[in-house]
Amino acid sequence: MNEIIRPHNLVRGRWLYTSVILLTACIVITLSGCNFFEQSETIPITPSPSISAQQQDHTSSQPTSEAEQFEELNAPAMLAHTWAELPDLKGAPRYTIDLSVNPDMRTFDGYARVEYTNSEDTPLDQVYFRLLPNGGGSYGDGSLNITQVLVDGKSIKADLSLSDSVLNIPLQPALDASESVQIELEFSGQVPANFGGTNGPAGYGIFNFSDGVLSLANWYPILAVYDEQGWNLDPVSSIGDSVYSDMAYYTVNLTAPGELLVASTGVEIERQASNGKTRYQFISGPARDFYIIMSQNFQVDSEIVDGTSVNIYRLHGDQEGSEEILSIATNSLRVYNELFGHYPYSELDIVAAPLRYALGVEYPGIVLIREDLTNEPADPTLAFVVAHEIAHQWWYNLVGNDVYDDPWLDEALASYSSSLAFEFSGNTSTTRTLINYWEQHYAKIVERGQDDRVTQSLLYFEAPDNPRAYGGIVYSKGALFFKALREKIGDEAFFRALQAYYQTYQYRIARPDDLLNTFEESSGRSLEELYNEWLYSP
Numbered sequence: 001m002n003e004i005i006r007p008h009n010l011v012r013g014r015w016l017y018t019s020v021i022l023l024t025a026c027i028v029i030t031l032s033g034c035n036f037f038e039q040s041e042t043i044p045i046t047p048s049p050s051i052s053a054q055q056q057d058h059t060s061s062q063p064t065s066e067a068e069q070f071e072e073l074n075a076p077a078m079l080a081h082t083w084a085e086l087p088d089l090k091g092a093p094r095y096t097i098d099l100s101v102n103p104d105m106r107t108f109d110g111y112a113r114v115e116y117t118n119s120e121d122t123p124l125d126q127v128y129f130r131l132l133p134n135g136g137g138s139y140g141d142g143s144l145n146i147t148q149v150l151v152d153g154k155s156i157k158a159d160l161s162l163s164d165s166v167l168n169i170p171l172q173p174a175l176d177a178s179e180s181v182q183i184e185l186e187f188s189g190q191v192p193a194n195f196g197g198t199n200g201p202a203g204y205g206i207f208n209f210s211d212g213v214l215s216l217a218n219w220y221p222i223l224a225v226y227d228e229q230g231w232n233l234d235p236v237s238s239i240g241d242s243v244y245s246d247m248a249y250y251t252v253n254l255t256a257p258g259e260l261l262v263a264s265t266g267v268e269i270e271r272q273a274s275n276g277k278t279r280y281q282f283i284s285g286p287a288r289d290f291y292i293i294m295s296q297n298f299q300v301d302s303e304i305v306d307g308t309s310v311n312i313y314r315l316h317g318d319q320e321g322s323e324e325i326l327s328i329a330t331n332s333l334r335v336y337n338e339l340f341g342h343y344p345y346s347e348l349d350i351v352a353a354p355l356r357y358a359l360g361v362e363y364p365g366i367v368l369i370r371e372d373l374t375n376e377p378a379d380p381t382l383a384f385v386v387a388h389e390i391a392h393q394w395w396y397n398l399v400g401n402d403v404y405d406d407p408w409l410d411e412a413l414a415s416y417s418s419s420l421a422f423e424f425s426g427n428t429s430t431t432r433t434l435i436n437y438w439e440q441h442y443a444k445i446v447e448r449g450q451d452d453r454v455t456q457s458l459l460y461f462e463a464p465d466n467p468r469a470y471g472g473i474v475y476s477k478g479a480l481f482f483k484a485l486r487e488k489i490g491d492e493a494f495f496r497a498l499q500a501y502y503q504t505y506q507y508r509i510a511r512p513d514d515l516l517n518t519f520e521e522s523s524g525r526s527l528e529e530l531y532n533e534w535l536y537s538p
Contacts, residue, residue: 067115070094074249077266077285077365079307082344087507089286091117091178093223093248101256101294106209107190112220114183116175120226123174127181128166128231129221132243133189133207135165135236138358139217140196140203143189146221150184166233167221185221195356204358206368211315211354213295217363218243222289227402227509234404239462239470240411241396241403243289247507250284254292261298263313263349265290265364284364285345286507288397291363293351301326305333308343313351314374321374321382325350328386332421339420339495340394341502348393350386360385362392380430384418391417399502400509407461408454408535409512412478419479435483438476445472451538454478455512481534488530489523497522 067090075083094115101108118124131146133139146167149158159168175181194210195202206217225232225244236242250266259278262268266284273279284290293313301312301322310329314322329350337343345365355361355370359381362368367389373382391414395401401409415438422430445451450469454477461470486494497519505514520527 067094070115070249070251073251074266074283074285076269077283077346078344079342079346082342083285086286086344089247089249089507091119092286093117093246095220095248095250095252095290097220097250097290098253099219099255099292101214101254103257105214105257106193107188108216108219109188110186110220112185112187114185114223115180116183116223117180118175118177121177123176124171124226125174126168126170126231127175127183128168128224128233129185130218130224130233130242131160131165131167131221132218132236133191135163135242137236137238137242138204139207139236140192142191142196142203142207144219144221145188146185147188148184148186152182153184162233162235165236166224187221189219191216202356204361205353205355206358206361208354211371212297213293213315213353215353215368216292217361218289219292220290223248225402225509232402232404234459237404237458237462239468240407240458244403245288245400246509247286247288247400248284249286250282250290252282252284252290252292254280254282256280256294258296260294260296261300261313262292262294263298263311263351263366264292265366266345267347287364288400289364291366293353293366293368298351303330305330306337306342308333308345309347311347311349313349313353315352315371318352318371318374321352321377324377324382325352325369325374325386328383328421329390331425332387332390332418335421335424336391336394336417339424340417340498341506343393344398348390350390360389362389362396364397365393367392380433383422383430384434387418387421388414391415391421394502398507399505401511402509404459405457406455406512407458408474408478409510409515411474412454413482413515415475415479416482419483438479438483441472441476442480445469445477451477453538454481454535477534484534485519485527485530488527489519489525493523494519 078086096113098111099108100110116127131144133142133144146158149156149169151169151171156170160166161168169183171181191207191209191214192203195205195208206215207219208215222245225246232244254262255277257277259273262280264282265287266282268280268282270281271278297315298313299317301314303310303326310326310333312322312326312329333343333348347365349366351366351368352371352374353368355368359370359373360368369385373385376382392410395410395413395417403410419431419434450467452469452473454473460466461468500522501515501518516531
């Protein structure tokens, strides 16, 4: 990865990028003149007539039965054997969302009903949702607005803060441990056209309408995470991922103009066309967030791998590029299934879409690849991007982590995993090219005096006085750490540890010690010296 700098903007973060050969870091626009911590006025949110009495009457006298029914609805999103082995996730949040995309394809309206159970060991007197598109950065200059909030059918006042990216909903009385509450939110949004930037920050295309493609990342209010630190309300990052979330179940009802081909997290289970509109229903299985992308121009190529339907969505009839992506994706899925543990979902979608600067972006069950990469299918950059983003299905979605405090935990591991996809499918040349790149990239950082700890937080890396070697440290040095670790303990202990880590923390949020302790347990030895050398010292 070579960091790309453009006027007033630094290119770094969660996603994968390239310069001449390839980049394994992300591009995120540095926002100027924006006070992320500025508090806005308290806003009263009152009911509007658009939430009907039928929508408001969702109280169940048997919440356990309702939870079981909701989970059962999500079964088609999972492979049969993984569904049967699914751990008890009855306390996971349950989202039911109605989304209506307007004919202009740039605005939308929505209604969300969220069943939230307090899974903590302390009462909660408030709950927080994130409105991530309002934070700018990779989302561009779009918006997500809340027009009303109901708690157990009663209208409440809510606070907006952190550049309107945080919604604070008070709970009175406080929600005791294991108790549940129903929260209803009505919202609307506007996405940038052609990446935005005219009157505000420009984005990558993850929340955008361009070239007939509507991309909707974090288009709905998503619950913040409550952990040992309390509620995690970090500002939308200018260099990395902004989605730190617990596993949840989603049922999404989409109404859109005409007949569009829609790719999303989860699977489509119903479609009905009427009066110039089409209604789609999707279910997710357990997932950390829910992404949607749609266009009239998509074409699809598919293949079944280990029971999972791998679907490649392409634009402009680029058949050769689509075939190459399909080959890379199916090989990566087979290798990761064998090395890490089985991908549990019935679908995996890879979408060639308009992106600016970003070459790839991951979401649960679906990844984006920048469309112009398909023009040169033999370029190894395409292979690296696809393999990296698919690895995030294990290290980000299925095993979650705090992307603000510990960005290396998923990014470094996904980077090294991408080399395994080629190594274990017999492509030693591509494997060597990727490792050479990490070594050369990291060596240049050391030469510039910018070596740093892999384990630093996003806030550290994006501090104004930081030399901004985020990509080289987290992606390249981080990947080299896993290479050195594997050489130190041997293949048997290394892959046994990755499988144990995946099985133990699947559907949960892992911490750095969880992973590092697993390697020590698997190898039966202390690895403190190696950890200090690669992770905790510059």
